[in-house]
Amino acid sequence: MIKLLARLLHVLNSETAPGQISLGVCLAMVAGLTPLLSLHNLFILLLVCVLRANLSAFLLGLALFTGFAYLLDPLFHHIGLALLTAPPLESFWTSRYQSVWWRLERFNNSIVMGSVVFSAVMFVPFLLVLNLLIRRYREYVLLWVQRTKVMQLIKASKLYRAYSSLSAWRHG
Amino acid sequence: MGKWIRWWGLGVFVVVLGLMVAVWVLCVDRWIKELIEDVGTKAVGAKVELDAAKVTLVPAGLALTRLQVTDPKAPMTNAVEVARIRMGLDSLNLLGRKVIIEEMIVDGVRLGTPRTVSGAVVPTPPPRPEIEPSPRLTIPLPSVEVPDVKKILAEEDLETIRLIDSLNDDMTREREAWEKRLKELPGKEQVTGYRERIDAITKARKGGLEGVLGGVGEAQALKQDIEREIDSLRQARTEFENTLSLLRTRLKEVQTAPPRDIQRLQTKYNLSPQGLANVSQALLGPEIGNWVRTGTEWYERLKPFLVRARAAGAERTKADVQQPLRGKGVDVVFQEVDPLPDFLARTAKVSVSLEMGDLAGTIQNMTGDQPTLGKPMTFRFSGDRLTGVKSVSLDGTMNHVVPEDPKTLLDLQARGYILDHVSVSRDDRWPLVLKTGLGDVNMQVELKGRDLIASGAADLKNLQLSAGQPDDANRLTLALSSAVRDISQLSIQAHVKGTPEQYVVRVSSDLDRLVQDAVGKIVSDLAATFGADLQNALSKKIAEPMRQLQSRLSGLESISGELTNRLGRHADILKSLADKHLPAKGLKDLPGGLKLPF
Numbered sequence: 034m035i036k037l038l039a040r041l042l043h044v045l046n047s048e049t050a051p052g053q054i055s056l057g058v059c060l061a062m063v064a065g066l067t068p069l070l071s072l073h074n075l076f077i078l079l080l081v082c083v084l085r086a087n088l089s090a091f092l093l094g095l096a097l098f099t100g101f102a103y104l105l106d107p108l109f110h111h112i113g114l115a116l117l118t119a120p121p122l123e124s125f126w127t128s129r130y131q132s133v134w135w136r137l138e139r140f141n142n143s144i145v146m147g148s149v150v151f152s153a154v155m156f157v158p159f160l161l162v163l164n165l166l167i168r169r170y171r172e173y174v175l176l177w178v179q180r181t182k183v184m185q186l187i188k189a190s191k192l193y194r195a196y197s198s199l200s201a202w203r204h205g
Numbered sequence: 206m207g208k209w210i211r212w213w214g215l216g217v218f219v220v221v222l223g224l225m226v227a228v229w230v231l232c233v234d235r236w237i238k239e240l241i242e243d244v245g246t247k248a249v250g251a252k253v254e255l256d257a258a259k260v261t262l263v264p265a266g267l268a269l270t271r272l273q274v275t276d277p278k279a280p281m282t283n284a285v286e287v288a289r290i291r292m293g294l295d296s297l298n299l300l301g302r303k304v305i306i307e308e309m310i311v312d313g314v315r316l317g318t319p320r321t322v323s324g325a326v327v328p329t330p331p332p333r334p335e336i337e338p339s340p341r342l343t344i345p346l347p348s349v350e351v352p353d354v355k356k357i358l359a360e361e362d363l364e365t366i367r368l369i370d371s372l373n374d375d376m377t378r379e380r381e382a383w384e385k386r387l388k389e390l391p392g393k394e395q396v397t398g399y400r401e402r403i404d405a406i407t408k409a410r411k412g413g414l415e416g417v418l419g420g421v422g423e424a425q426a427l428k429q430d431i432e433r434e435i436d437s438l439r440q441a442r443t444e445f446e447n448t449l450s451l452l453r454t455r456l457k458e459v460q461t462a463p464p465r466d467i468q469r470l471q472t473k474y475n476l477s478p479q480g481l482a483n484v485s486q487a488l489l490g491p492e493i494g495n496w497v498r499t500g501t502e503w504y505e506r507l508k509p510f511l512v513r514a515r516a517a518g519a520e521r522t523k524a525d526v527q528q529p530l531r532g533k534g535v536d537v538v539f540q541e542v543d544p545l546p547d548f549l550a551r552t553a554k555v556s557v558s559l560e561m562g563d564l565a566g567t568i569q570n571m572t573g574d575q576p577t578l579g580k581p582m583t584f585r586f587s588g589d590r591l592t593g594v595k596s597v598s599l600d601g602t603m604n605h606v607v608p609e610d611p612k613t614l615l616d617l618q619a620r621g622y623i624l625d626h627v628s629v630s631r632d633d634r635w636p637l638v639l640k641t642g643l644g645d646v647n648m649q650v651e652l653k654g655r656d657l658i659a660s661g662a663a664d665l666k667n668l669q670l671s672a673g674q675p676d677d678a679n680r681l682t683l684a685l686s687s688a689v690r691d692i693s694q695l696s697i698q699a700h701v702k703g704t705p706e707q708y709v710v711r712v713s714s715d716l717d718r719l720v721q722d723a724v725g726k727i728v729s730d731l732a733a734t735f736g737a738d739l740q741n742a743l744s745k746k747i748a749e750p751m752r753q754l755q756s757r758l759s760g761l762e763s764i765s766g767e768l769t770n771r772l773g774r775h776a777d778i779l780k781s782l783a784d785k786h787l788p789a790k791g792l793k794d795l796p797g798g799l800k801l802p803f
Contacts, residue, residue, distance in 0.1 A: 082215065139536075141539065142537075
């Protein structure tokens with residue numbers, strides 16, 4: 034837990050651009066909320082690797098959103114089923130159903146459809162809100178956090194020092 | 206651009222992807238093996254084991270080595286063991302989660318092979334206690350001993366005696382009832398009373414005109430009384446005659462009862478050749494019934510695989526929401542342009558190794574979703590120059606294209622089946638064995654819905670039969686043995702009709718007529734002797750009761766005479782009254798020759 038918290042604080046307190054952190058978290062949201070072994074998650078992995086999304090933020094977000102996904106499955110099921118059985122969309126889904134790649138994506142599963150649509154819709158707003166929050170955090174909260182006893186303890190820990198030295202080595 | 210792209214990440218992605226593919230390639234064989242074993246074990250209810258599975262990517266294919274399917278009823282035996290299965294898969298459809306096999310080669314199928322370890326997945330129930338073998342394959346032989354008729358008549362419940370006793374009781378009851386009624390009916394006393402009243406009228410007439418007029422009224426009243434009593438007597442006589450007629454009919458019925466008793470006793474003591482009318486049914490019916498039962502058991506085992514995907518195969522004219530699974534969502538199935546089942550083996554070439562030799566066959570359109578494919582599963586197996594049979598062929602169609610109207614057809618042909626010491630009757634009194642011979646067998650089975658119709662014919666030739674015991678001294682079985690020993694060819698027909706659970710087997714053959722002819726005369730002679738003895742004894746036994754019945758009936762007939770006498774007396778007194786005191790036509794002529802003035 035401390036390890037995760039240290040990672041989070043380290044990322045937030047680092048010089049990393051807020052956009053990279055929020056992109057990492059938002060990509061983690063898509064990968065975490067949707068079934069992991071889905072075709073589209075290969076594409077997410079490609080984006081995570083190629084774009085300068087923050088990897089720590091991605092991994093932390095993935096763990097967090099995978100946990101949320103189990104709670105949100107009923108919501109995803111309802112959204113997905115409503116979309117898949119909506120009469121105006123039936124011909125569209127039927128034409129997609131003829132394609133092997135769409136079948137491989139399992140788009141016709143209510144939870145896959147619901148979670149993909151949910152995370153896609155939430156992606157941009159979440160990215161913008163997260164960006165704003167990180168900026169606000171660094172502007173107003175960072176100094177206060179660094180003075181708290183908890184942060185002092187974390188900073189004094191060997192693990193944080195290790196992270197710091199690793200970070201310095203990576204950026205240096 | 207460089208701020209947002211890290212090109213080395215592409216390398217990382219390729220490495221990660223490569224690692225994933227490597228893991229898949231390394232593990233897929235084991236995954237497939239475990240999947241087949243797990244799914245198979247659950248479906249069969251006993252262990253399904255596979256020595257190895259090998260997946261090839263280019264071209265897509267799968268090879269399975271030594272598949273063992275345990276017989277759930279005998280866990281130390283494999284119901285089926287297959288040495289090798291090779292199949293080519295349609296890779297494009299495989300990506301769409303459909304297993305489409307263009308050709309499957311199934312080599313070395315063997316049935317009932319022994320296992321080294323038990324294949325039970327649940328504790329095997331304790332073995333059932335041995336059941337005494339039923340006396341099947343026995344012939345309903347008639348007895349050749351004439352039974353003791355006196356003993357039979359003493360012990361048997363005879364219809365004749367029952368009817369006599371019943372009629373006797375009813376006659377006694379009727380006699381008592383009518384004797385009581387006779388006392389209530391008008392008789393001599395009433396006639397005497399009327400005579401006195403007539404005399405009184407006669408005296409009154411001599412007292413002048415007033416007496417004459419008063420006498421006419423009294424005479425009219427008397428006439429009405431007499432006529433009322435005559436009516437009651439007539440009614441009583443009619444009722445009595447009906448009763449008497451009924452009793453006479455019952456007496457005739459009693460007289461016809463002895464032949465019925467004799468016939469029933471002859472049949473009961475097996476002295477009728479009727480029991481031998483269908484020897485084939487008695488000998489072969491149970492055996493054919495067992496074959497039908499085994500066949501229907503196999504069909505019921507196969508059926509779940511034929512109708513497994515029935516829901517998925519339902520007409521997909523609209524989006525079809527399938528059964529939801531908790532946490533996994535539901536799959537919405539849409540109409541496909543060129544629909545294919547989730548599993549389809551278009552052609553499977555199978556070679557089966559049996560004790561008699563190898564059979565080769567082809568199965569077409571093997572799928573659990575025939576409605577989607579629109580074609581039934583067909584199969585054809587054949588073998589030549591096998592051990593014990595010249596040729597065998599089995600053709601069949603299992604049609605579940607319309608799930609509500611399934612139809613299964615089977616056609617089995619066997620030519621030159623060598624008969625070698627086939628036991629036909631295991632009856633201790635008269636064993637019958639087909640020592641040698643050749644047989645041609647045809648069988649057609651049709652199962653439409655739950656209606657089962659099967660018919661078969663067997664032509665046996667070059668027969669050598671062994672019948673009876675060597676030290677047999679029984680006239681009947683000796684005659685039977687002599688009759689069948691010369692048989693060199695035989696024709697047997699069987700028909701099965703009903704449902705897979707409840708069916709009727711009818712078997713007929715030349716044997717029926719031969720056996721009936723051979724023993725018919727012996728049994729008929731014995732039956733005639735037994736019948737004559739029975740008739741004599743029964744006649745003696747019922748002679749006295751019958752005489753008593755006749756006597757009672759005669760006694761009852763005397764009541765009829767009494768009623769007639771009473772009616773006669775009443776008629777006489779009425780006539781006397783009319784002659785003396787009643788005018789013949791109205792009141793114009795008064796009694797005594799007096800004339801009215803107007």
